[in-house]
Amino acid sequence: MPANRFNGFTQYGVGVGLRIPHYDEILARRPVVDWFEIISENYMVDGGNALATLDRILEQYRVVQHGVSLYFGSAQRLNGDHLRRLKALTRRTGTPWVSDHLCWGSVDGTYSHDLLPLPYTWEAVERTAQQIRHAQQELELPILVENVSSYAEFHDSEMTEWEFLNEVVERADCGILLDVNNIYVSSWNHDFDPMTYVNAIDPARVGQIHIAGHSRFEKYRLDTHDHPVLDPVWKLYARAIERVGHTATLLEWDDRIPPFDELHTEALKANRWLAAAVQSPMAAAQSPVAAPESRHAAA
Amino acid sequence: MQLLELQRTMLAELRQPTAPEDNSAAAAYLRPGRRLSARERLGIYHRSYWARLRQSLAEDFPALRAVVGRRRFAALLDAYLIDHPSHSWTLRDLGQHLPAWLEQHREQAGRRWRAALDAARLEWAYVEAYDVAALPPIVADFHADSRFCLQPHLRLLALSSSVDELLPAVHRDGRTQPLPRLRRERVWLAVHRADDLVYYRRLDRIAFTLLQSLGRGLPLGQALPVACAAAPRGSSPESTADAIHAALALATQFGWLCSPPDASPA
Ligand SMILES: [Fe+2]
Numbered sequence: 001m002p003a004n005r006f007n008g009f010t011q012y013g014v015g016v017g018l019r020i021p022h023y024d025e026i027l028a029r030r031p032v033v034d035w036f037e038i039i040s041e042n043y044m045v046d047g048g049n050a051l052a053t054l055d056r057i058l059e060q061y062r063v064v065q066h067g068v069s070l071y072f073g074s075a076q077r078l079n080g081d082h083l084r085r086l087k088a089l090t091r092r093t094g095t096p097w098v099s100d101h102l103c104w105g106s107v108d109g110t111y112s113h114d115l116l117p118l119p120y121t122w123e124a125v126e127r128t129a130q131q132i133r134h135a136q137q138e139l140e141l142p143i144l145v146e147n148v149s150s151y152a153e154f155h156d157s158e159m160t161e162w163e164f165l166n167e168v169v170e171r172a173d174c175g176i177l178l179d180v181n182n183i184y185v186s187s188w189n190h191d192f193d194p195m196t197y198v199n200a201i202d203p204a205r206v207g208q209i210h211i212a213g214h215s216r217f218e219k220y221r222l223d224t225h226d227h228p229v230l231d232p233v234w235k236l237y238a239r240a241i242e243r244v245g246h247t248a249t250l251l252e253w254d255d256r257i258p259p260f261d262e263l264h265t266e267a268l269k270a271n272r273w274l275a276a277a278v279q280s281p282m283a284a285a286q287s288p289v290a291a292p293e294s295r296h297a298a299a
Numbered sequence: 300m301q302l303l304e305l306q307r308t309m310l311a312e313l314r315q316p317t318a319p320e321d322n323s324a325a326a327a328y329l330r331p332g333r334r335l336s337a338r339e340r341l342g343i344y345h346r347s348y349w350a351r352l353r354q355s356l357a358e359d360f361p362a363l364r365a366v367v368g369r370r371r372f373a374a375l376l377d378a379y380l381i382d383h384p385s386h387s388w389t390l391r392d393l394g395q396h397l398p399a400w401l402e403q404h405r406e407q408a409g410r411r412w413r414a415a416l417d418a419a420r421l422e423w424a425y426v427e428a429y430d431v432a433a434l435p436p437i438v439a440d441f442h443a444d445s446r447f448c449l450q451p452h453l454r455l456l457a458l459s460s461s462v463d464e465l466l467p468a469v470h471r472d473g474r475t476q477p478l479p480r481l482r483r484e485r486v487w488l489a490v491h492r493a494d495d496l497v498y499y500r501r502l503d504r505i506a507f508t509l510l511q512s513l514g515r516g517l518p519l520g521q522a523l524p525v526a527c528a529a530a531p532r533g534s535s536p537e538s539t540a541d542a543i544h545a546a547l548a549l550a551t552q553f554g555w556l557c558s559p560p561d562a563s564p565a
Binding site (some may be wrong): 041044045046047048049050051052069074075077079081082104106107108109110111112113115116118119121123124127151152153154155156188189191212219220222 | 300301303305306307309310312314327328329330332333334335337340341343347348352353355384385386387388389390391414425429430431432433451452492495496517
């Protein structure tokens with residue numbers, strides 16, 4: 001039974017990111033993996049090795065698309081060429097949903113290639129929700145929007161990040177890709193309690209969870225995806241699963257990438273909490289923070 | 300501040316080559332944190348912006364770096380990025396203007412400008428050949444009025460140094476051998492893809508000119524005399540004819556000839 005309307009894929013279990021250093025091993029050994037997450041932009045090309053490899057992966061594995069540069073929060077229109085190529089790729093992969101970030105990254109056609117933070121204003125809520133709705137219509141697939149790690153806050157902000165996220169997804173009528181590592185990193189950088197964030201998220205909209213490692217510096221935490229998942233992040237994950245139920249989970253590891261088996265073993269640690277969630281699929285209902293009355297709650 | 304204005308202000312600050320810790324209006328729109336000032340917070344994004352773009356170009360242009368040297372390469376990349384920030388959703392396109400820009404900015408490459416330009420052109424051709432579309436090749440029936448378009452992943456480069464010998468060496472992981480010395484020489488090169496790998500193949504001048512002429516849309520009957528005119532002085536008609544045949548055989552073997560877009564289906 002799906003945990004919610006945006007989480008009809010609870011059987012997806014634990015996935016890992018498909019990364020180039022693992023191509024040969026995956027194709028040669030064909031390990032059992034629940035699913036792979038790909039960075040959409042790496043495969044939005046017209047030919048060559050990336051697409052050929054993807055096709056071979058698709059013969060055996062389920063693939064979910066995760067994007068990094070649609071920039072729902074950019075003040076100007078989404079890039080039409082990007083959307084068209086993204087849609088073509090979704091037809092190739094059969095991805096059940098498409099995710100990208102709650103951020104901005106380009107202005108006047110110049111791209112930062114970063115996930116830049118938004119001011120949490122009503123103007124940004126409206127703009128971002130409108131762009132997500134547009135992308136959802138164009139792609140004809142559910143969109144999950146992911147909270148990012150951030151290192152800056154704006155004077156203009158009128159609400160907390162979790163209030164902003166809830167407002168955007170409600171207006172856009174989209175799902176959430178909850179990155180608990182990003183919540184932890186931002187909570188350290190901005191001095192809030194990460195558990196407050198996890199408890200505030202509308203569980204009826206969470207369709208996927210990201211876990212990852214980060215780096216600690218003296219004055220800030222940086223979302224580097226180059227370490228195993230740290231204990232405080234597992235605690236947030238446990239709480240998220242308790243609230244949301246069994247949810248497709250993905251370990252992100254993008255730098256200093258370990259051998260495939262090591263990476264996969266780290267990801268599979270998530271099963272400890274997922275197994276418990278199977279026994280109480282309506283965990284969300286037991287949340288101490290009441291799930292908002294929602295016309296979206298029934299799946 | 301309106302969202303658009305805020306984003307314009309912030310991206311303009313990220314694009315500045317100097318760190319915002321030294322000079323920035325960040326405090327006007329960013330809150331300071333308990334441990335970091337507004338400028339220091341913007342500094343995290345600033346370092347990340349420059350590091351990401353520099354790394355992307357460094358990965359795509361290792362031969363250019365080998366030609367001009369590490370220090371000059373770093374300065375060259377920053378100067379290029381100021382003139383040509385990314386205008387694409389993919390970093391793959393970031394170096395697309397680098398060859399033309401280097402042609403205009405000789406001072407960035409120093410003494411070895413020609414070789415640097417060759418390296419930049421070759422490496423950008425590699426990026427393109429790696430993932431552009433492949434069209435179905437045609438088994439050509441050669442007539443005087445036959446027209447072709449070239450395989451989209453085929454790039455023809457006329458170079459003035461042996462940078463094609465440098466590229467395999469700089470691409471090799473864990474390189475321990477010294478890099479080959481560059482020689483000044485005319486090199487006519489085909490950069491193309493086969494079985495999803497990119498290859499370089501030296502051509503003779505006749506083959507290069509023939510393919511270039513066909514690629515410009517000339518019918519075979521008009522391309523042939525142009526190619527023959529490129530034969531080395533004193534070549535015999537027989538050796539020129541052999542070279543033409545060899546060029547067409549090579550193009551057929553590698554599937555470089557395709558139907559032009561306006562050709563009616565056979
Ligand atoms: Fe993430």
